[in-house]
Amino acid sequence: MNQRTEPTAPTTAQETSPAPPETPDPPSRLAVLGLLLGIILATLDGTIVGTALPTIVGDLGGLGHFSWVVTAYLLTAAVSTPIWGKIGDLYGRKGSYLTSITVFLVGSVLCGLAQNMEQLIAFRALQGLGAGGLFVGAMSLMGTLLTPAQAGRSQSMIGVMLPVAMIGGPLLGGFLTDHLDWRWVFYVNVPVGAVALLLVGLLVRLRGERSTARIDCAGAALLTAGILALTLLGTWGGTTYDWLxxxxxxxxxxxxASLAAFARVERRAPEPVVPPRLFRDRNFTLAQVLTFLAGAAMMGAASYLPQYMQFVRGMSSTESGLLLLPLMLGMMGAQLYIGRAVGKGGGYRAYPIAGGAVATVGALALLTVDVGTATAVPSALTFVLGAGLGCLMQPSLLITMNSAELRDMGAASGTNALLRTIGGSLGVAVLGSVYTGRLTDTLTEHLGRNGDRLAGGELTPALLNDLPEPARDAFRAGVTGGLHGVMTGTAVLCVLALATAWLIREVPLRTEREPAVPAD
Structure with missing residues (x-):
């Protein structure tokens, strides 16, 4: 059980003390909407650019820098996430959140004005820097304004937005590129961000002093180096460079080395970026493991199921995205239900246990998909996987918010968002290596040396139809085998999540906005 210290009166901030607790006024629905809009911006912009990239490259050139338009954004977003969280804890969560939105919008406008690929990559990095504070800022403010018991419904909406943006982003990006201009993929952020700035700036009220403590620069630098190395490893492993x-x-x-040094530095720092005291809480640690595993499973499935839909079933990019709607609906339904049930006083421990079991069944069910399987079957089966993943993700958010003291709400939110990002990145990389290996083995078995050329990654669904029938059949069999490898890996991740969920203890959710415990 969590051991909570009785609230004490706020004291004057010292040089190494965190900010005294910010006293919240109860938020209006419009204020909560402003927080949710920031999460929409952060999640949507990670996926909306993908369908516009071919047009962008055709306009600006720089095909060799193609992947860095996405990688630069993901890198700076991942690196800055925990730092934004800690800045909010120390100097004010509302101000930190509004600043991150401003940086994000400036980066968005500059991306739309870019005249060459080098400028676009630099401005995407700036945009990602702001995006790192959007999710963690919204989560930490929600954790301050609402108790975990009250936040169930609001956090379930966050869970709904993640899969919506994941799948809806490419569709919106394609629509804007086809009917307006690729620059509107970035300009569309401005009105949404402006509304979020207005709502949060006017309607969210926090009263509290500010700390004079300094952020842990050494810890931030080591964490940055570790995250950069992990993100590049996930991006380049098995594609740009061989895993060995x-x-x-x-x-x-x-x-x-960086993360090991970071752990040592954090134990000694007066105000660590990721306070080690967070991980003394058993449930908090288990929730982060669940977040990492669920993020890896979700991103792996969402990335490689469209390959099967396009190459084997002959669907277009838009159609393959629409065929993943059951996956999204399963996640949405599960998270909305859990948010409402927990908000009415229900327990939460049973949901991640059920989620691990259901997601495992969903992943294993997709192993029955073959070259000749009707298109509706794999589309429908993704609903089971999505429902299981939703039951894993929503409770992990609730447990994270309930396990952290209010003084650490930003750091806790940042840690949760960071582990989901790293889990998704490494999940795509590792499962992608399995996919490529299965595909290459099948093509080599059927076509010999010609199979290696087909597995090189330059074949599109349109070009596949121009190949001789034996080559087409071999490639479709290879893609199906690759999907089976990805689903096997996804099932393993879900079994690990199930084992982790069994260790969670049912700790009652806070029902009052108690002040934070004073600094150690």
Whole structure:
């Protein structure tokens, strides 16, 4: 059980003390909407650019820098997430959140004005820097304004937005590119962000002093190095470089060394970026493991199921996205139900246990999909997987907010968002390596040396139809085998999530906005 200290009167901030607790006024629905809009911006912009990239490259050139338009955004967003959280804890969560929206909007406008690929990559990095504070800022403010018992419905809406943006982003990006201009993929953020700034700036009220403590620069630098190495490892591993190459080995060594040094520094820092005291709470630690595993499983499935839909079933990019709607609906339904049930006083421990079991069944069910399977069958089966993942993700958010003291709400939110990002990145990388290996083995078995050329990643669904029938059949069999490998890996992740969920203890959710415990 969590051991909570009785509330004490606020004291004057010292040089190494965190900010005294910010006293919240109860938020209006419009204020909560402003927080949710920030999460929409952060999540949507990670996926909306994908369908516009071919047009962008055709307009600006720089095909060799193609992938860095996405990678630069993900890198800076991941690196800045925990730092934004800690800045909010120390100097004010509302001000930190509004600043991150402003940085994000400035980056969005500059991206729309970019005249070459180098400018676009630089401005995407700036945009990602702001995006890192959007999710964590909204979550930490929600954790301050609402008790965990009250926040169930609001947090379930957050869970709904993640899959909506994941799948709806590419559809919106394609629509804007086709009917307006690719620059509107970035300009569309401005009115949404302006509304969020207005609602939060006017309607969210927090009263409290500000700390004079300094952020842990050494810890931030080591964490940045570790996250950069992990993100590049996930981006380059198995694609740009072989998994056993010196480059990938060096990145793995850098990541391990940086994160080990980061852990040592955090134990001694007066105000650590990720306070070690958070992980003394058993439920908090287990919730982060669940977040990591669910993020890896979700991103792996969402990334490689469209490959099967397009290459094997002959669907277009838009159609393959629509066929993943059951996955999204399953996640949405589960998270909305859990949010309402917990908000009415229900327990939460049973949901991640059920989620791990259901998601495992959903992943294993997709192993029955074959080359000749009707298109509706794999589309429908994704609903089961989505429902299970929704039952894993929603409770992990609730447990994270309930396990952290209010003084650490930003750091806790940042840690949760960071682990979901890293889990998704590594999940796509590792499961992608399995997919590529299965595809290559099948093509080599059927076509010999010609199979290696087909597995090189340059074949599109349109070009597949121009190949001889034996090559088409071999490639479709390879894609199906690759999907089976990805689903097997996803099932393993879900079994690990099920085992983790069994260890969670049912700790009652807070029902009052109690002040934070004073600094140690």
């Amino acid at each position: 190459s010196p480059q990938i080995g060096g990145l793995a060594l850098l990541a391990a």
